Amino acid sequence: MKTPRDSGFAFPDWAYKPESSPGSRQIQLWHFILELLRKEEYHDVIAWQGDYGEFVIKDPDEVARLWGARKCKPQMNYDKLSRALRYYYNKRILHKTKGKRFTYKFNFNKLVLVNYPFIDMGSAGSSVPQSAPPVPSGVGTHFRFPPSTPSDVLSPNGEELRSPGVFTSVARRAARGSVSDCSDGTSVASELEEVGMTGSDERPAERAFRSLFLPHHPRLTHDSLFRMYGVPPPAAVHFPASPLPGAPLLPPQLSPALSMTSTPSSHLPYTPSPSLASPMPGSHFSFSPEDMKRYLQAHAQSVYNYHLSPRAFPHYPSIVVPQPQRPDKGMAGPTAGTHFVAHPLHHQQPEDPHPSPYKFKLQPPPLGRKHRDGPPPTSAGLSGPSGTPYTGLGECGSATGQGFNCSSSGLTSSGSGGPPKIKVESVSDIESEEEVEVTDISEDDDNCDVFAPSHCNGRPALLPCPDGIMDNEEDELEEDLFKTPAAPSSGIISGIAAVVGMTLPGLKAEPREGSPSSPGGTQCIPLKLRFKRRWSEDQRMEAEIEEAEDKKSRAEKEEPSAQEAQSQKVMPVEEEMSGGSLAAPLGAGLRRVSSELQKATAQLSLENNGC
DNA sequence: AACGGAACTG
DNA sequence: CAGTTCCGTT
Numbered sequence: 001m002k003t004p005r006d007s008g009f010a011f012p013d014w015a016y017k018p019e020s021s022p023g024s025r026q027i028q029l030w031h032f033i034l035e036l037l038r039k040e041e042y043h044d045v046i047a048w049q050g051d052y053g054e055f056v057i058k059d060p061d062e063v064a065r066l067w068g069a070r071k072c073k074p075q076m077n078y079d080k081l082s083r084a085l086r087y088y089y090n091k092r093i094l095h096k097t098k099g100k101r102f103t104y105k106f107n108f109n110k111l112v113l114v115n116y117p118f119i120d121m122g123s124a125g126s127s128v129p130q131s132a133p134p135v136p137s138g139v140g141t142h143f144r145f146p147p148s149t150p151s152d153v154l155s156p157n158g159e160e161l162r163s164p165g166v167f168t169s170v171a172r173r174a175a176r177g178s179v180s181d182c183s184d185g186t187s188v189a190s191e192l193e194e195v196g197m198t199g200s201d202e203r204p205a206e207r208a209f210r211s212l213f214l215p216h217h218p219r220l221t222h223d224s225l226f227r228m229y230g231v232p233p234p235a236a237v238h239f240p241a242s243p244l245p246g247a248p249l250l251p252p253q254l255s256p257a258l259s260m261t262s263t264p265s266s267h268l269p270y271t272p273s274p275s276l277a278s279p280m281p282g283s284h285f286s287f288s289p290e291d292m293k294r295y296l297q298a299h300a301q302s303v304y305n306y307h308l309s310p311r312a313f314p315h316y317p318s319i320v321v322p323q324p325q326r327p328d329k330g331m332a333g334p335t336a337g338t339h340f341v342a343h344p345l346h347h348q349q350p351e352d353p354h355p356s357p358y359k360f361k362l363q364p365p366p367l368g369r370k371h372r373d374g375p376p377p378t379s380a381g382l383s384g385p386s387g388t389p390y391t392g393l394g395e396c397g398s399a400t401g402q403g404f405n406c407s408s409s410g411l412t413s414s415g416s417g418g419p420p421k422i423k424v425e426s427v428s429d430i431e432s433e434e435e436v437e438v439t440d441i442s443e444d445d446d447n448c449d450v451f452a453p454s455h456c457n458g459r460p461a462l463l464p465c466p467d468g469i470m471d472n473e474e475d476e477l478e479e480d481l482f483k484t485p486a487a488p489s490s491g492i493i494s495g496i497a498a499v500v501g502m503t504l505p506g507l508k509a510e511p512r513e514g515s516p517s518s519p520g521g522t523q524c525i526p527l528k529l530r531f532k533r534r535w536s537e538d539q540r541m542e543a544e545i546e547e548a549e550d551k552k553s554r555a556e557k558e559e560p561s562a563q564e565a566q567s568q569k570v571m572p573v574e575e576e577m578s579g580g581s582l583a584a585p586l587g588a589g590l591r592r593v594s595s596e597l598q599k600a601t602a603q604l605s606l607e608n609n610g611c
Numbered sequence: 612a613a614c615g616g617a618a619c620t621g
Numbered sequence: 622c623a624g625t626t627c628c629g630t631t
Contacts, residue, residue: 026621028623077612084624086614091623101612362625613631620625 029084030068030093030106036063054097055107 027035036042037055046063049056057063058079083115085104088094093111097103 026623071624077625080625080627082613083626085614087624089614096613162619615630616628618626621623 027070029081030088030111031061032067034106036066042066049103050097050100051105053104055104056100057102060102066233237313332484 035053036046037048039577045066046055046057048054057078060081064076064078067081068074073080086096087097087489092107094104094106097105154308168390
């Protein structure tokens with residue numbers, strides 16, 4: 001049966017919450033979709049279907065109408081809505097299920113990332129029970145919410161085989177608490193505790209998911225997060241590692257940043273890092289200093305060991321990292337002196353002494369807009385939010401009185417100063433496969449535009465579109481091939497490391513040497529170039545992996561269990577390079593982090609009250 | 612139907 | 622920034 005009651009299957013609770021869209025004052029489409037998906041009332045309009053994360057819009061017009069209502073856009077229609085949906089392709093939040101009409105599919109990994117917790121170390125919170133729920137972890141395993149095999153999730157009778165059924169229980173629980181979707185943001189904190197503490201029957205993954213991703217920083221925007229994590233985990237490809245299919249006890253799932261390569265339904269064999277693979281006493285992960293440390297270390301190491309693109313380091317506020325070599329003076333750190341990350345890889349900056357292989361050309365600001373066509377007839381016509389009959393639709397109805405939340409703006413957005421804005425464009429564009437990687441640091445400003453949505457198809461942006469793989473044409477295999485994601489910038493790793501108060505061994509070591517898996521010959525290649533290559537490779541790999549994953553998952557549907565017996569030997573973890581001294585003085589710091597997370601979460605819920 | 616560029620908006 | 626609006630193309 002389609003499980004009438006909870007047929008809405010199940011997405012992690014956070015996914016259903018408005019607060020889940022960091023930095024967004026207004027509800028976002030994907031979130032809204034999730035909302036509808038969750039409600040039975042709308043199952044005739046939109047519903048889960050098929051693969052995990054796949055949903056079908058049964059009544060496009062209605063969905064559009066609802067969306068329009070929610071956004072106070074009476075003119076909304078499916079055409080427009082779908083455009084918005086299409087934009088998600090680039091962000092990789094969604095993708096289209098080819099062949100099936102009105103059918104799209106969520107990319108959970110992305111969603112997770114969006115919700116990855118970021119802490120603002122600004123305050124020195126505490127007092128919060130670091131009741132971090134135990135988390136599952138998967139050393140060599142790719143973190144996956146939903147089991148990749150039906151059997152994993154299947155109830156004895158194989159009934160709920162519905163794709164994302166995994167989170168059903170969660171969803172149910174969530175529903176219990178906060179029913180008013182958008183109006184109450186109050187449940188987050190409590191939920192955190194509630195579920196967090198439950199040692200219950202929940203799948204480890206669920207809990208892990210929750211505990212790890214529930215909290216998030218309000219100030220971060222979707223995009224910034226995407227940028228942060230838009231980087232494919234090189235480690236994944238370089239580490240054949242042993243997947244622990246279905247292994248009950250898995251080492252901590254490390255940074256999503258490093259594992260987001262595949263689709264939710266897949267398990268990517270991936271060894272985060274040597275240190276990680278090592279003895280993981282508890283099979284649980286918590287925000288305890290110990291676990292945190294391991295987590296961070298692994299994360300950091302992975303990055304450094306594999307020369308992850310600098311851009312792979314998400315920005316971490318309030319964190320200062322020990323500058324490796326290169327006694328930079330003021331370093332062109334990100335804006336404002338406010339705390340920030342001195343990116344260890346900063347030395348790949350423009351002012352670099354050596355002849356930079358990176359060529360850029362300044363692209364003049366976009367020509368005056370209004371080119372569209374025809375003379376601009378003092379608009380004013382339609383956009384008027386006329387009193388459109390709004391179907392009270394549960395969602396925001398709660399808005400006091402009549403108005404919707406059409407104007408509420410809870411968080412202040414740093415008024416974006418409209419600086420000169422100059423686009424930097426790779427000169428070596430299209431042709432030269434020697435793409436350039438701009439190691440840009442500043443993050444909260446226009447510099448990032450450089451990496452903004454790069455379309456491998458048409459206008460090539462900065463990122464290279466590895467031959468062979470890229471979807472230059474309208475190839476088929478691109479089912480899951482997405483355009484190269486926007487590149488992130490800044491370093492979370494270093495940031496974290498700093499927070500934890502440890503020094504990254506790998507960091508100090510000359511990047512040149514360290515790499516355990518550096519292909520012979522690279523030794524002589526300039527750092528920049530190496531990074532560049534790595535980046536390209538990563539991009540390519542991501543695409544490949546995703547595709548493969550998708551296929552795999554699809555195939556898996558057929559044969560539940562199989563070779564996955566217990567081939568989960570021990571991954572031949574590469575021994576920790578030189579720095580086995582990762583152990584570092586941390587503890588208090590971690591606790592703070594943990595509490596900060598919770599605080600932020602709680603705070604968020606308040607901020608979102610207005611709806 | 613689906614896609615995606617471009618201008619535009621709050 | 623996350624769409625919204627338009628629209629030509631496939």
